[in-house]
Amino acid sequence: MPEGPTPILVVDDDVELCELLTEYLGAEGFSVESVHDGRVGLTRASSGAHALIVLDVMLPGQNGFELLRRLRESSQVPVVMLTARGQDVDRIVGLEMGADDYLAKPFNPRELVARIRAIQRRLEREVRAAREPREVLAVGDLELDVGSRTVLRGGEEVALTSAELTLLEVLLRAAGTVVTREDLSERVLERRFSPYDRSIDVHVSNLRKKLGPTPNGRERIKTVRGHGYLYAAPSR
Amino acid sequence: MKSLFPRIFVSFWLAMTLIGGAFAVIYAMTYPAERAERRRNVMREAVLHAADEAREQTARGDDPGATLRRFQQRTELSVYVIEGDRVHGPDAPSDTVRARGARALREGPAVSAEEGGAPLRAVPRAHDTAAVARLRRSSMLARAVGADTLLWRLLVVFLVGGLVSFLLARYLTRPLSSLRRATQRVAEGDLSVRVTPELRRADAEIAALGRDFDRMAERVEELLAAQQRLLSDVSHELNSPLARLRVALELARQKAGSDAGPPLDRIEREAERLSALIGEILTLTRLEQGERPPLEPVDLGALAAEIARDADFEAQRVGRRVVLHGEPVVLPGDEELLRRAIENVVRNAVRFAPESTEVELRVSVEDDVVIRVRDRGPGVPEDALEDIFVPLYRVERDRDRKTGGAGLGLAIAQRAVALHGGSIEAENAEGGGLLVTMRLPRAA
Numbered sequence: 082m083p084e085g086p087t088p089i090l091v092v093d094d095d096v097e098l099c100e101l102l103t104e105y106l107g108a109e110g111f112s113v114e115s116v117h118d119g120r121v122g123l124t125r126a127s128s129g130a131h132a133l134i135v136l137d138v139m140l141p142g143q144n145g146f147e148l149l150r151r152l153r154e155s156s157q158v159p160v161v162m163l164t165a166r167g168q169d170v171d172r173i174v175g176l177e178m179g180a181d182d183y184l185a186k187p188f189n190p191r192e193l194v195a196r197i198r199a200i201q202r203r204l205e206r207e208v209r210a211a212r213e214p215r216e217v218l219a220v221g222d223l224e225l226d227v228g229s230r231t232v233l234r235g236g237e238e239v240a241l242t243s244a245e246l247t248l249l250e251v252l253l254r255a256a257g258t259v260v261t262r263e264d265l266s267e268r269v270l271e272r273r274f275s276p277y278d279r280s281i282d283v284h285v286s287n288l289r290k291k292l293g294p295t296p297n298g299r300e301r302i303k304t305v306r307g308h309g310y311l312y313a314a315p316s317r
Numbered sequence: 318m319k320s321l322f323p324r325i326f327v328s329f330w331l332a333m334t335l336i337g338g339a340f341a342v343i344y345a346m347t348y349p350a351e352r353a354e355r356r357r358n359v360m361r362e363a364v365l366h367a368a369d370e371a372r373e374q375t376a377r378g379d380d381p382g383a384t385l386r387r388f389q390q391r392t393e394l395s396v397y398v399i400e401g402d403r404v405h406g407p408d409a410p411s412d413t414v415r416a417r418g419a420r421a422l423r424e425g426p427a428v429s430a431e432e433g434g435a436p437l438r439a440v441p442r443a444h445d446t447a448a449v450a451r452l453r454r455s456s457m458l459a460r461a462v463g464a465d466t467l468l469w470r471l472l473v474v475f476l477v478g479g480l481v482s483f484l485l486a487r488y489l490t491r492p493l494s495s496l497r498r499a500t501q502r503v504a505e506g507d508l509s510v511r512v513t514p515e516l517r518r519a520d521a522e523i524a525a526l527g528r529d530f531d532r533m534a535e536r537v538e539e540l541l542a543a544q545q546r547l548l549s550d551v552s553h554e555l556n557s558p559l560a561r562l563r564v565a566l567e568l569a570r571q572k573a574g575s576d577a578g579p580p581l582d583r584i585e586r587e588a589e590r591l592s593a594l595i596g597e598i599l600t601l602t603r604l605e606q607g608e609r610p611p612l613e614p615v616d617l618g619a620l621a622a623e624i625a626r627d628a629d630f631e632a633q634r635v636g637r638r639v640v641l642h643g644e645p646v647v648l649p650g651d652e653e654l655l656r657r658a659i660e661n662v663v664r665n666a667v668r669f670a671p672e673s674t675e676v677e678l679r680v681s682v683e684d685d686v687v688i689r690v691r692d693r694g695p696g697v698p699e700d701a702l703e704d705i706f707v708p709l710y711r712v713e714r715d716r717d718r719k720t721g722g723a724g725l726g727l728a729i730a731q732r733a734v735a736l737h738g739g740s741i742e743a744e745n746a747e748g749g750g751l752l753v754t755m756r757l758p759r760a761a
Contacts, residue, residue, distance in 0.1 A: 095557055101564040108571050165553065165599070187560035187592045189585075190567040306619055307626065 086112035087201065088130060092122035092148070093137035093163065102135075102190075109194050119143030126152050126160075132204070133197055137163045137186075138175065146178055153179040159200045159243055163188065176283040181244045182270065183280070199271030203247055218253040221295055221315040225253055234292060244269055245288050248281075249312075252302065257314030259305050285310055321493065326486035333478030341470045359394075367396035368448030371405055381405045397449045410449075418447035492519030496527060499534075508538040542606065549602045552595045559595070563588050597725035600657070601708060604732035612649035612737075620656060621680045621688070628663045628676075636672045639663060643680040648759055650737050655757075658733035658741075661726035662690045662753050669694035669751065685739070685756040693750040702743045706731045730755070 089111045091099055099115035106113050114131070116122045119140045126134050126148070134152075138145035149160060162175040162183040175183050182196050210216070211228040218225040224233040230246055232239045241249065248269045251260060265281045266274035274281075289302055295315070303311050367388050371381035381398065386407040389395050397406035399418035404410045492515070499510045511534065516527035566588065570581050625641035632639050659678075666676040670692040679689040697705055704710050708728040734741045739757035746752040 095560070098557070098561050098564065101561055101568065105564050105568050105571070108568075165556070185596070187556050187563050187588070189589070190564045306622055 086110055087132045088112050088114065089133050089135060089197070090122075090125055090131040091115040091135045092119075092126065092140065092145075093117065093135070094139075094141055095137075105190055106194070106197075111197070119145075119148055123148050123151055126158065127156055129156065129158070131158065133200055134158055134160045135163065135193070135197075136160055136180070139165060146174060149175065149178045149180060153242075157240075157242060159204070161193070161196055161200070176280065177287055179242045181242055195272065196270075200243070202271055203243060203269075207243070218250065220253050220256045220312065221301075223249075223253065223292070223301075225250055235296070239291055241288070241291060244284055245291070248284050249288060249292075252310065252312035256312045259308045259311045261309035263309075265309065322486055322490045325489060326482050329482035329485055330479050333482060334475050337474030337478060338471050341467060341474060345467045345470075363388075363392060363394045363396060363450050365448070367394075367450070368398050371396070371398040371448075372400075375400065375405065382407065395451045397451075399447045399449065414449045414451065418449045421447040421449070489520065489523075492516050492523040492527070496523070496530060499530065503534055503537075508534055508541065510534060545602050545606050549599060549606075552599045552602070555591075555595050559588060559591055594725070597729065601725055601729055601732065604654075604729060604736065610651040610654060610736060612651065614647050615650040615652045615655055616645075616647050617650075617655070617680060617686060617688075618643050618645035618647075620652065621659065621678060624656065624659050624663060625678050628660070628667060628678075631664075632667045632670075632676065635667075637667055637670045638675045639667060639678060640675050641678045641680075643678075644682055646680065646682050646686055646759075648686050648757055650757065654733040654736060658730040658755065659688060659690075661730045662741075662755070665726050666690050666692035666694075666751070666753070682759070684759075686759055688755040688757070689752060690755075691746050691750055691752045693748075696745040696749060696751045697743060699745070702745070705743060706741065727753075 086107070087110065089106065091102055091113055093099055093115065094117045096117055099113075099117065103113040103115060114125065116125050119142050122136070122140070123143070125131075126136075136145050136149060140148070145162065149162070152158070152160070159181045160179070162180040163186050164175060164183050165186060181200055184193055184196065207230055211230070213228060216227040218227065222235045225231075225246075226233075227250060230243075232241055232246065232249065248265065251265060251268050262281050263274040266272060266278070269284070270280060285302060285304075289300075292301055295301055295313075299313065301313055303313055305311060367385060370384055374381040374384060375398075382405055385396055385398075385405060389407040395407050397404055397410045397414050397418065399410075399415065399422075404415065404418070406414075495515050496512055499512045502510045511531045512527040513524075513531050516524045519527070563585070566581060566584055569577070573581065621641055621643045625639050625643075629639040663676060663678055670676050671694060674693045677689070677691045679687075679691070681687050681689075701710075706727050709724040710728075731741050734755050734757065737757050739755060741753065741755045743751055743753045
């Protein structure tokens with residue numbers, strides 16, 4: 082249901098860029114608050130007043146990754162990172178730290194809007210799912226409550242980002258069968274799979290790290306070369 | 318060190334040989350007569366003296382052997398007293414001694430140089446007694462070598478001179494060889510070379526030269542690093558206005574009518590090209606500055622499969638295919654860099670492949686791990702086969718603008734491969750097209 086423009090926080094030290102983005106995103110249905118400093122950025126991002134944060138990695142003083150890490154200690158608000166071109170490692174580190182998506186600067190603004198919208202749609206689905214009758218996906222020692230967006234491993238909660246959680250949901254629903262990267266891209270990132278995009282690979286890697294092996298010491302998520310990924314059904 | 322060492326070596330050797338030889342010759346020329354005369358006198362006195370003593374002893378019934386032996390030890394003269402059949406001496410007499418003794422009895426006193434150049438003097442003392450004196454025999458070795466002659470002495474001078482000259486020449490030229498090798502490595506691009514530790518023990522002048530060399534190499538290294546940093550910083554700086562430009566462009570699109578669509582698209586395309594170029598330059602500068610990245614085991618078979626699949630996906634959209642013939646192999650490397658390198662070469666091949674043709678990606682294990690990418694395009698002129706790895710090189714300006722690409726892909730591939738200790742080269746394949754071969758070491 083339409084509730085007015087979606088509030089977005091942009092943290093970037095380039096003042097002019099922020100002005101342009103405010104105008105552009107404004108016409109696309111977002112209301113932008115921009116902040117040019119890391120410390121203020123962290124405060125505002127943690128405030129919960131925004132639906133999504135756009136965060137520049139190259140902030141003077143406190144760098145973007147630091148901010149992201151500290152933000153994740155208290156908030157799972159979706160974050161899109163703006164990274165530097167030619168610095169592949171930035172993307173990977175950012176995704177590992179819990180960003181939901183990334184774009185290399187200078188980016189295509191339409192692409193930014195597309196990614197923000199994808200995240201929005203995912204959030205809406207989560208909100209809708211929360212209102213549905215309770216659905217829990219249980220596979221092995223994992224329990225994923227679709228509505229409340231929580232994951233329990235052996236009874237203990239595991240903190241996952243929104244993207245990781247959606248990814249796990251897709252894999253669990255198909256437990257024991259392969260899900261292709263194309264499929265995962267569409268359902269998790271809401272975008273068509275483009276060949277050299279490694280975001281799904283990195284999200285899978287993060288998920289693996291956070292979940293660890295099964296109690297029997299086996300791998301939870303298997304890579305099926307040439308096809309995609311699958312969540313191993315427990316052997317019983 | 319082809320010419321300095323032999324020159325120093327030979328000139329020293331020649332000088333020493335001449336000086337030493339001159340000494341030996343002068344000495345031999347100055348002293349022979351005197352020496353021979355003195356020897357004869359010494360020996361005559363010795364023979365007379367020793368022979369008399371020996372006869373006194375035999376007359377008393379003692380064995381003169383001990384006396385003669387003592388005499389031999391003190392004077393290096395061996396005296397043998399021959400009485401009829403019996404011979405008394407410090408050691409067993411040789412046949413020559415007996416023979417000479419016998420002859421002396423018959424013919425009178427004689428001196429001869431016998432038995433290894435040691436003079437021998439035989440003197441009759443009574444009608445049946447002769448005394449033979451001989452300078453102590455030189456050692457077997459010296460005799461064998463002819464150690465008493467002038468020739469032998471010259472030979473010794475020659476050999477010792479050779480050895481000393483060799484050592485001296487080496488002492489002087491080795492630091493220079495060191496320096497030369499270091500200079501060659503700098504010329505090949507390794508600016509980290511320093512010579513001071515190696516040259517510490519060299520001659521002072523050469524050591525000073527070494528220090529100067531090090532200072533120079535350091536300075537050049539700093540200048541180069543500063544230039545890289547500048548290039549990197551400039552590229553980063555270019556990104557900011559470009560980012561703003563693109564957002565402004567979208568704003569323009571929002572406000573403009575549909576007629577403005579195509580020209581704005583065009584602007585966007587150029588902005589995208591600039592972005593791509595800057596990205597590639599930044600990657601390249603990072604690789605040029607880079608030290609060897611940490612090497613971990615990389616599953617190259619799987620990596621190649623991923624790249625082939627992605628590239629094929631992309632290629633199909635423009636009517637080409639990418640096909641993989643791979644062998645499973647794991648090697649030490651940096652996965653990101655290897656991915657970049659192979660992707661760049663494959664995408665380059667796809668760009669130049671004619672429609673409806675395939676690009677082949679082949680991974681095989683030979684002495685090294687070999688990755689071959691082959692297309693059936695126009696290939697590259699023979700004299701440009703090395704140039705294509707130079708940043709921003711274009712074979713033909715027009716064609717490249719149409720086919721896209723920033724011109725840095727192959728340069729990046731080359732740097733990435735070099736950081737792994739490997740190599741990359743291009744050749745025109747039989748049957749048309751370009752074949753790019755990357756070799757990577759199988760072990761670190």
